[in-house]
Amino acid sequence: MYSGTPLKQRWSLRNKIGRGGYGEIYLALDLETKEHVAVKMERIDRHKRALVLENSILRRLQDSKHTTKFISSGRNTEYKYLVMELLGSNIWNLKKSQPNARFTLATTIKLSVEMISAIEDLHKIGYIHRDIKPGNFGIRNSRRTKTEEGISQSYCCIFDFGLCHKYLDSDGNVKPGREKAGFRGTARYASIHSHEGMDLGRRDDLLSLFYMIIEMLNGELPWHRIKNQEQIYRSKKENTNKKMCKDLPEEFTVFFEYINGLKFEDEPNYKYLRKLLTESYIKLGFDENTKYDWEINQEDKSQNKKSQKSKLKRKNSRGSKQIISSNFLEDIDKKNEIILPSLSDNNIPQISIKQLQEGDETETSSSTMEVVDSDQEEANGGMESNEFDKIFKMINEDYSSKSATTHTVMKKTSCKCIIC
Numbered sequence: 001m002y003s004g005t006p007l008k009q010r011w012s013l014r015n016k017i018g019r020g021g022y023g024e025i026y027l028a029l030d031l032e033t034k035e036h037v038a039v040k041m042e043r044i045d046r047h048k049r050a051l052v053l054e055n056s057i058l059r060r061l062q063d064s065k066h067t068t069k070f071i072s073s074g075r076n077t078e079y080k081y082l083v084m085e086l087l088g089s090n091i092w093n094l095k096k097s098q099p100n101a102r103f104t105l106a107t108t109i110k111l112s113v114e115m116i117s118a119i120e121d122l123h124k125i126g127y128i129h130r131d132i133k134p135g136n137f138g139i140r141n142s143r144r145t146k147t148e149e150g151i152s153q154s155y156c157c158i159f160d161f162g163l164c165h166k167y168l169d170s171d172g173n174v175k176p177g178r179e180k181a182g183f184r185g186t187a188r189y190a191s192i193h194s195h196e197g198m199d200l201g202r203r204d205d206l207l208s209l210f211y212m213i214i215e216m217l218n219g220e221l222p223w224h225r226i227k228n229q230e231q232i233y234r235s236k237k238e239n240t241n242k243k244m245c246k247d248l249p250e251e252f253t254v255f256f257e258y259i260n261g262l263k264f265e266d267e268p269n270y271k272y273l274r275k276l277l278t279e280s281y282i283k284l285g286f287d288e289n290t291k292y293d294w295e296i297n298q299e300d301k302s303q304n305k306k307s308q309k310s311k312l313k314r315k316n317s318r319g320s321k322q323i324i325s326s327n328f329l330e331d332i333d334k335k336n337e338i339i340l341p342s343l344s345d346n347n348i349p350q351i352s353i354k355q356l357q358e359g360d361e362t363e364t365s366s367s368t369m370e371v372v373d374s375d376q377e378e379a380n381g382g383m384e385s386n387e388f389d390k391i392f393k394m395i396n397e398d399y400s401s402k403s404a405t406t407h408t409v410m411k412k413t414s415c416k417c418i419i420c
Ligand SMILES: Nc1ncnc2c1ncn2[C@@H]1O[C@H](COP(=O)(O)OP(=O)(O)OP(=O)(O)O)[C@@H](O)[C@H]1O
Pocket: 017, 018, 019, 020, 021, 022, 023, 024, 025, 038, 040, 068, 084, 085, 086, 087, 088, 089, 090, 131, 135, 136, 138, 159, 160, 161, 162, 372, 378, 380, 381, 382
């Protein structure tokens, strides 16, 4: 774990918010702007140099609304680092926080449409992702725009480009598929082609997305509890699209059949796929004002808080002694507090930083790539979702009291409190 001085005298690292196959991600405070950012760190002695590839791809993707904003990159004596926009929760954590750990059809379709755009943007710059999974998509909490198909978007972002592969040659042609390629990605979401050692193409990112769609809707995939890669493969073969799409609108079957019919070199018709899902969305009676599940839950919670607060006010004004359930009195439970460090940071020692060069990119070769297991944590960037919840809750609290330099106090569980 990094415990050094602020990077480039500017980014002061706080909590770890993610860890993965090759790096660790920290919440950091930009001492100049006082904004929170995300910093991905990779040890300098790591020979696979995934962060260099990630840095290069992220810079090239800056015209896309579906990825994080690049802020800076560099290295010190021990680490390479990449500073980027901080997103909210990733999709895995959001899904886990919903009742039965699943999304409604409306949310799943909306997210899927955005994910198709995110994947398309990456493909357009000549790369395939090869590790499409819920832990690699996050939500940007800013205003939304509409897609060509009329659905609101610009909300869901893709990240983690460390396993990307360039599928176009320098003339912009699709490179011929390699006869034999090793397994790539995360077993739970990997396409059958990946299990079979075939070279991966654009279709495989979409096939992984299809598994994600089923998981978002059902909460789990049929092979959810299987760890062994070979058994996961067998389960994927047994659970045909017909079985998995059984209770879903017919557009999902059409979606699967289309991507399943793509050949290695085929360019997917992303617009067609978005249109299919949007049609199903409209048929089901949803429209652009339909909210994401977590927005509805948040609204419910804040409505509850408001009504409880006003009830409390009324009762207090009558001068009575009350025992209340204190979900909303989160900031006074000293027994369960988490301390968010002060926003002010003085004493910043000097540190020498060398910027990464734009062309300093490496394409991770198949022989050196890592196989990522389908472990639950792996779907989520290596962190338990409750760890994320605490941290992102802290950030929200922090923003609401940003001018203060004192500590923000939060509670972990609900309590009872006597109000006099
Ligand atoms: N910009 C960001 N804002 C907020 N959270 C982020 C950001 N980037 C990454 N994370 C969090 O960190 C987790 C791990 O990030 P990322 O997938 O980039 O790391 P990794 O080392 O490549 O992981 P893996 O090996 O699991 O793919 C993500 O799931 C996400 O929750």
